[in-house]
Amino acid sequence: MTYRFRDLLALEPLTADELRFLLDQSKPFQEIQKHPLKKLATLRGKTVALAFFENSTRTRISFGTAASRLGADTMNLQAEASSIKKGETLLDTAFNLNAMKPDCFVMRHSASGSADYVARHLDVPVVNAGDGTHEHPSQGLLDALTIRDRLGTIENLNVTILGDILHSRVARSNIHLLGKFGCKFILCGPSIWVPRELEKIAPGVPIRCVYKMEEALEGAHVIIMLRVQTERLNDPPLSANDYILLYQLNAERLKRAHRDAIVLHPGPINRGIEITPDVADGPQSCVLEQVTNGVAVRMAILYLVIAGATESGTHPALEAKPKESANATD
Amino acid sequence: MLLIKNGRVMDPASKTDAALDVLVEGEKIKEVGPAGKIGAGAGAEILDAKGLIVAPGFIDLHAHLREPGQESSETIESGTKAAARGGFTAVCCMPNTKPVNDNASVTRFILERAKATGRVRVWPIGAASLGSKGEAISEIAGMKEAGIVAVSDDGKPIATAKLARQVMDYCRSLDLPVIEHAEDVSLAAGGVMREGVSSTRLGLRGMPAAAEAVCVARDVQLAELTGARLHIAHLSSKASHEQVRWAKSRGLRVTCEVTPHHFTLIDEDVTYDSRFKMNPPLAAREDRAALLEGLADGTVDAIATDHAPHEPALKDVEFDRAPFGILGFETALGLALEQLVHSEKTSLMRMVELFTTGPARVLGIERKIAAGQPADLTIVSTDRVWTYSIEDSPSKSRNSPFKGRKFKGGPVATIVAGKIIYKN
Numbered sequence: 085m086t087y088r089f090r091d092l093l094a095l096e097p098l099t100a101d102e103l104r105f106l107l108d109q110s111k112p113f114q115e116i117q118k119h120p121l122k123k124l125a126t127l128r129g130k131t132v133a134l135a136f137f138e139n140s141t142r143t144r145i146s147f148g149t150a151a152s153r154l155g156a157d158t159m160n161l162q163a164e165a166s167s168i169k170k171g172e173t174l175l176d177t178a179f180n181l182n183a184m185k186p187d188c189f190v191m192r193h194s195a196s197g198s199a200d201y202v203a204r205h206l207d208v209p210v211v212n213a214g215d216g217t218h219e220h221p222s223q224g225l226l227d228a229l230t231i232r233d234r235l236g237t238i239e240n241l242n243v244t245i246l247g248d249i250l251h252s253r254v255a256r257s258n259i260h261l262l263g264k265f266g267c268k269f270i271l272c273g274p275s276i277w278v279p280r281e282l283e284k285i286a287p288g289v290p291i292r293c294v295y296k297m298e299e300a301l302e303g304a305h306v307i308i309m310l311r312v313q314t315e316r317l318n319d320p321p322l323s324a325n326d327y328i329l330l331y332q333l334n335a336e337r338l339k340r341a342h343r344d345a346i347v348l349h350p351g352p353i354n355r356g357i358e359i360t361p362d363v364a365d366g367p368q369s370c371v372l373e374q375v376t377n378g379v380a381v382r383m384a385i386l387y388l389v390i391a392g393a394t395e396s397g398t399h400p401a402l403e404a405k406p407k408e409s410a411n412a413t414d
Numbered sequence: 415m416l417l418i419k420n421g422r423v424m425d426p427a428s429k430t431d432a433a434l435d436v437l438v439e440g441e442k443i444k445e446v447g448p449a450g451k452i453g454a455g456a457g458a459e460i461l462d463a464k465g466l467i468v469a470p471g472f473i474d475l476h477a478h479l480r481e482p483g484q485e486s487s488e489t490i491e492s493g494t495k496a497a498a499r500g501g502f503t504a505v506c507c508m509p510n511t512k513p514v515n516d517n518a519s520v521t522r523f524i525l526e527r528a529k530a531t532g533r534v535r536v537w538p539i540g541a542a543s544l545g546s547k548g549e550a551i552s553e554i555a556g557m558k559e560a561g562i563v564a565v566s567d568d569g570k571p572i573a574t575a576k577l578a579r580q581v582m583d584y585c586r587s588l589d590l591p592v593i594e595h596a597e598d599v600s601l602a603a604g605g606v607m608r609e610g611v612s613s614t615r616l617g618l619r620g621m622p623a624a625a626e627a628v629c630v631a632r633d634v635q636l637a638e639l640t641g642a643r644l645h646i647a648h649l650s651s652k653a654s655h656e657q658v659r660w661a662k663s664r665g666l667r668v669t670c671e672v673t674p675h676h677f678t679l680i681d682e683d684v685t686y687d688s689r690f691k692m693n694p695p696l697a698a699r700e701d702r703a704a705l706l707e708g709l710a711d712g713t714v715d716a717i718a719t720d721h722a723p724h725e726p727a728l729k730d731v732e733f734d735r736a737p738f739g740i741l742g743f744e745t746a747l748g749l750a751l752e753q754l755v756h757s758e759k760t761s762l763m764r765m766v767e768l769f770t771t772g773p774a775r776v777l778g779i780e781r782k783i784a785a786g787q788p789a790d791l792t793i794v795s796t797d798r799v800w801t802y803s804i805e806d807s808p809s810k811s812r813n814s815p816f817k818g819r820k821f822k823g824g825p826v827a828t829i830v831a832g833k834i835i836y837k838n
Contacts, residue, residue, distance in 0.1 A: 197686025
């Protein structure tokens with residue numbers, strides 16, 4: 085099997101087989117994370133453009149680390165320092181970065197569909213690192229990888245997603261990935277953030293919107309917390325105390341979930357708002373594994389879109405032993 | 415002299431549907447008579463309309479010609495050229511130019527430019543409020559004297575119920591229709607497409623259907639209060655449609671128009687391509703069904719294009735940032751034939767009415783094919799196959815979701831004041 089797209093813009097159009105392939109391709113890169121020497125030479129001489137039009141810390145660092153562990157160089161655009169502030173259009177900025185001849189264009193932007201839009205105009209692979217409230221494909225993949233590692237499967241699970249689903253690109257990518265493996269979803273949060281329309285965004289996937297947290301957690305195998313974007317608490321005006329009262333994940337509520345349930349959070353966490361510290365740091369939490377897996381998944385993505393896939397399922401990347409690239413310096 | 419012969423004359427005003435010849439002298443129709451019976455003098459121009467429909471000149475109640483102020487997107491010249499290609503003989507241009515058409519000087523400027531450069535008749539619509547800011551009533555009487563045919567704050571609604579009431583009261587005494595862009599802006603704020611499953615799936619911020627219906631309900635009540643002529647622009651939702659139907663059943667002087675894109679496309683068609691971004695946004699499946707019903711049963715009075723050119727530099731950006739609006743002139747008739755006539759939702763006569771006597775009634779004017787009438791005529795084919803190649807459009811903009819679409823039937827010739835200004 086090979087990856088049949090030039091870009092990675094969304095998980096929605098991918099089939100279950102293609103998604104499984106992406107997860108399988110991440111596996112060897114997970115191993116790399118355990119090596120004392122983590123740098124490969126696979127993409128030596130290649131350049132990855134990291135165009136973050138919207139502020140991001142962990143995703144940008146994660147993609148940057150993934151690129152450098154594959155031996156690629158990066159060029160960085162950060163919203164604050166960029167010419168967007170001077171009125172340059174997204175497309176002009178993209179064309180300018182592209183004129184420096186990167187081999188791949190990783191982008192994050194606050195407008196939904198912006199990666200799709202840029203991909204239509206660029207001649208290099210575009211990887212969506214989060215577009216508005218649409219999708220965040222690499223997060224969806226790293227979440228699935230984390231779940232598969234912990235629970236041994238991503239099939240037929242009860243998945244509960246909590247928080248501001250309407251504005252969450254993570255939730256959409258989770259649904260479009262796990263939904264293809266028979267998972268059932270319960271979405272829970274204040275009704276203004278959990279509109280009923282969400283039940284129909286992935287035809288064939290059982291999705292139910294629930295407004296009582298106790299009910300939402302019943303029998304859950306996987307609990308995906310979303311960050312409460314505190315800036316959104318103003319629109320609509322919603323009291324943080326009310327949110328905590330109704331929707332905070334604490335140890336007591338967690339007991340309603342399946343005994344072996346795991347808790348994911350894409351970060352950054354608002355401790356004491358959507359999740360209590362004891363849960364965030366407890367044995368059921370996978371938060372830091374998610375971050376580690378993020379690098380592996382992004383290495384696989386960059387590898388596949390830049391160098392292409394192999395039939396065998398083993399990476400030529402791994403045939404070049406880490407030792408060989410140990411001399412490489414940045 | 416111009417003799418249009420061998421055509422099938424369809425005139426909704428007199429319910430005529432017959433093989434008739436039309437003789438034009440100067441700017442007026444001289445004679446309408448049985449095929450082959452009218453003798454044209456030597457030197458008369460002959461237009462052979464065999465196999466074609468001869469209809470009264472099409473009127474577009476809703477267009478943006480962008481002049482003055484946004485000439486890089488459209489001018490009166492380029493816009494009216496496109497209108498002529500679409501079969502329109504008259505277009506009403508909305509006042510949201512720069513400066514806003516809120517006083518007689520701007521109205522006169524538009525009419526002078528239209529006289530100098532326009533291909534079809536241009537009928538300006540004046541702003542309801544000064545600068546369309548929704549604060550004070552504009553100089554409506556002065557604009558009426560200069561030549562406006564209606565008032566509107568199009569692009570947005572008349573800001574408050576109080577002001578809308580005052581405008582309606584005033585326009586009633588001036589016998590001008592008030593055209594309302596119905597939208598509760600607080601409900602719609604920040605939205606870029608219709609709220610629903612599609613917007614939720616795409617992660618695009620939605621505007622609920624209620625944003626339109628809430629405003630229509632307000633204005634229908636005010637039409638009852640004031641007795642004014644109220645015309646709802648680009649009606650898009652089932653709920654608004656029901657409000658208009660109710661108003662009509664009460665005998666209120668309320669009319670409405672529907673755009674070709676709203677009776678053709680729905681929110682499920684929206685992609686991240688800004689050519690699918692307009693306001694009101696493409697609505698739900700059931701809304702489209704209601705509009706088609708209203709177009710057939712008479713609840714809807716007119717088809718209007720809401721031709722809204724935006725130059726590529728403005729429109730070709732990420733969806734969130736793109737301005738609302740799409741081109742409309744050149745595809746309106748093709749879409750109406752496709753969606754209404756070929757699909758057997760309405761008769762051909764009814765469709766012609768929606769482009770001619772329907773909009774004329776909204777404006778309070780006559781439109782018919784008869785001796786002594788202005789020779790404004792649209793010649794239509796119902797079966798010629800053609801493709802909308804946008805590269806050939808005289809419009810200065812390219813923002814149409816129908817680029818490259820194949821049509822069966824469309825305008826063949828457009829005659830304004832006795833002159834053939836477009837012929838295909």
